[in-house]
Amino acid sequence: MNMKLSPDLLSNAPACKKTRLGVTGVNLFYGDFQALRNITLEIPECAITAIIGPSGCGKSSFLRLFNRMNDLITGARVEGRIELDGINIYDKSIDVVELRKRVGMVFQKPNPFPLSVFENVAYGPKRHGRHNRGELEEIVEKSLRQAALWDEVKGKLEQSALALSGGQQQRLCIARVLAVEPEVILMDEPCSALDPVATLKIEDLMRSLTESYTIIIVTHNMQQAARVSDMAAFLMMEADRAGVLVEYGPTSDIFTNPKDKRTEDYITGRFG
Amino acid sequence: MLGQQVKVATAEASPDNGLRRRWRIGEKFIEGWIFLTGLLAIVVLLGIIALLLKEGLPIFLDTPPWEFFFGTRWYPVSEPPTFGIMPFFISTLWVTLVATAISVPVGVACAAYLAEVAPDKVRETVKPIIELLAGIPSVVMGFIGLMLLSPLVQSAFNLNTGLCGLSAGIMLSLMSLPIIVSVSEDALRAVPDEFRQASYALGATRWETIIHVCIPAALSGITAAVMLGVGRAIGETMTVLMVAGGALAVPVSPTEPMMPMTAAIASGIGNAVRGGLQYQALFAIGLILFILTLAVNIIADRVLERQKRKFAR
C-alpha cells in the first residue's frame, strides 16, 4: 500500500476504554426508503470515532441517530437499539431534550446564531435555566478557552458572531456545545467548509477534547480521519442505496490493514 | 474543571434518571394554545358560514327561493314586504362586467410591460405606485368617484346623473388593477427564460415572443389573476355604495343608477330589525356573496397551484 502513516497514528489506537454508545441492529427508514441497514458497533468513551465512506452512504444520517436529530424529519423511523451508557435512547421514556444536552452536535456548515459571541455560547446554559450573569460569564470563558477561541475573541464578546471567520465560527459552535457540558460531541464534517489552516486548528482542538469527551466525527476526508481518529467505521451504499457498515475497528487497522476488500479499494482509491 | 465534576456526578448518580422524560407543563400548555390558534382560521370561516346560514336561510320560509332570486322588486317595508334580489344581482353583474372589461386588458398589458419590456428603473418606480393604489382605502376611491368621476361620466354620456354602474365599474377597475397586475406579473416572471431564448433563436421578435410564448405559458396564472380581480370587484362595498347610484330597479344598461349586492347590505342593515325579514334577507344576500367569492377564490387558488407546479422542477 502506498499510503504514508505517521508513527504517532499507531499510538492513537484506543486503550481498553469502556463503551459509551452501543449500536445494535439499527435500521433507519425515511418513509419507504431505507437509509441504513443493520448497523452494529460500539463506540468507546473519551476517544474519537470517525465515520467514513462515500457521499450518500448515510454517514450524516447515522450520526444524527445519536442525538435523535432525525426525529425532525417527517417519516423517519428507527429500528434496533442505540444505547447511551446502557440506556436505549429510542425508548419511549427518553427525554429528547435531555439527550441532546448530553449529546451535543456540531454541524457541517458553521451555524453561529445571529447573536453576539457571548450570547451564542450562553444560549444553551440560558435555556437550561442559568441566568446569573456572573455564572454565565464563567461558563462562556471556560467554553471559549476549551474551544481554543478565547484569545481571539475575548475583546469582542459583544460583537456579532457572524463577523468571525469561518474557522472561528466553527470553533464558536464547538464552544456553544461545550457550554452545556455534554458527554458526547457529534461532528458532521465540521471542516468541510473551512480552509486547511482552520481545519488543522479544529483537529488540534478535537484531540485536546478527547481527554474528557467522546467524539464522533463524520468526514469524507481520509487524511483527516487518519490524523485525528482512534476508531474508524467505514460505511457504504448497497445496491438499493441503503448504507451498511462494512468495517469497524481501530483507525490504524482500517487504514493499514483493512480486512474488507471494499474498504481497501475505497481507501487506496482516495489516496492514490 | 467544574464541568468535569458535575458530569461525573450526574453519570454516577443515576444514569437513567437523567434521561427520563420530563413533563414540561408550561410548554405543553403553550403548544396546546398554538394548536388551537392554528385551527382558528377554520373556526372563523366555519363561523361565518354558520352565521350566514342561520340568519339568512329563514328568509326562504317567507319568500320562496324562486321569488327571492328572480323577483325584481325589493320593498322591505311595504305591506306585505317583497324581497326580490334580481336588481342587486344584475347590478353586481354590470359593475363587475365594466370593471373587468377595463382592468383585465389594461392590467395584463401593464403586467406584460413590467415583466417583459420595462427597464428596471421604470419598474422600480411603477411598482410602488401600484402598491400605493392597493393601499388607498375603498371609501376614498368611492369619494373620488363621487366628486371627480361621476360629473365627468354624466357630461360625457349626457346622463341625468353620473352616479351609475359605469362610474362604479370604472372605480372598481382601478381597485382590482393592483391584484391583476401583480399576480399576472408573477406568472409571467415564472416562465423560464429558456422558453424566451428558444423563441428568439427561431427568429421571433420580443413582441412575438411575449404574445405567442410568454402569455400562453403564463395563461393559468393570468387566469387566476383575473379571477382574483373579479372576486375583488364583486365583494367591494364602499365604492359601489357611494358611486353606483342606489336605484332599486333592475338596470338594463350600465349607465343607469343601480345597487349592487354589497351596497344593498350596507345600506339596508342599519334599518333592519334583528331576526326580522329584512335582516334575514340581507344575510341571505351575504350568503350568496360569500358563496360567489368563495368559488372564485377556490378556483383561483387551484389554478395558481397548477401554475406553480407547471414550472417547478
Place this chain on the structure above:
Amino acid sequence: MIGSRITSRQLSQQTAFGLLIISAAVVVLPVIFIILQIVISGGSAISWEFLTLAPSQAGKAGGIFPAIIGTFYLMLGTIIIALPVGVLAGIYLTEYAGNNWLTRIINLAIVNLAGVPSIVYGLFGLGVFVLALKLGMSLLSASLTLACQALAMTITTSREAIIAVPREYREGSLAVGATRWQTIRHMVLPQALPGIITGAVLAMSRAAGETAPILVVGAAFLLPRLPQSPFDQFMALPYHLYTVAAHVPGIPQSTMWGVALVLLVVVLSFNVLATVIRLRARRRRYSS
C-alpha cells in the same frame, strides 16, 4: 424583401410596446392624479382646529379629532387581537403542522378568509359580537370584527417570516438541548420579528381604511367625545368620510377633502412604515 419584412415586424412590435406603455400609464396616472387632488384640495382644510376639535353642527363645523383618535384605537384594538393569534397560528403552520389533510384545510381556510368581502365580515361581526355576545355597537365589537378580517393577513405574513428563518438556527438551538418551544421563542421569533412587524403594520394600515364592516357593526357618525372604554361607541375616519360625503347635505367640500386627506395620510404612512421596516431588515441581513 427580407429587409422590409423585418421592418414591418419591428413596426408592429413598436406599436405593441407603445400600447403596453400606455396601459402602464393608465394604471399609474390616475393614482398620481388622485393623490395630488386629495393633497391639494384637502390641504386647505387642514388646520390645528380641524385636527384637534370635535365636530359641531352635524359635521359642518369643528374638527375631526374624535374620528382620528377612534381610528387609532381601532387600529390598536385590531392588531392587539389579530397579531398574537396570527403569530401563534403562523408558528403552528411552520413548526408543528405536518403535511396532512388538516394543514391543507387550514391553508384553504386562510386563502378563503382573505377573499371574503368586507361587508360579509361586517355581517359576521354584527351577528356574533354585537348581538350574540352582546358587546353592542362598541369599539370592542368593531376591533374584533376587523381582527377577524385581518387574521388571514397576519397569519400569512407571520408564516412567511417564520419560514424564512434558516433551518440551521433551529438545528443549532435544538442541538444544545433547547426544547422546541424554547427554540421558537428564543431563536425563531426574534429572527422573524421584522417580517412579523411588517405584516402587523400593513394589517393596521388596512384596518384604518376599512369602512364597510364598521358601518355594519356601528361606528357613530357624531360623537363629540372620545370613547372611554372598549365598550363605548366611537367615531372613525373612513366612516366619517362616507357620511360627510354621501349622507349629510351642506358640508363644505373642503371639509370632505380634508377628511379624505387625513385618512389617506394615516393609511399610507403605515404602508410606508411597513416598507421601511422590511427594507431595513433586509439590508441588515445582507450586511452581516
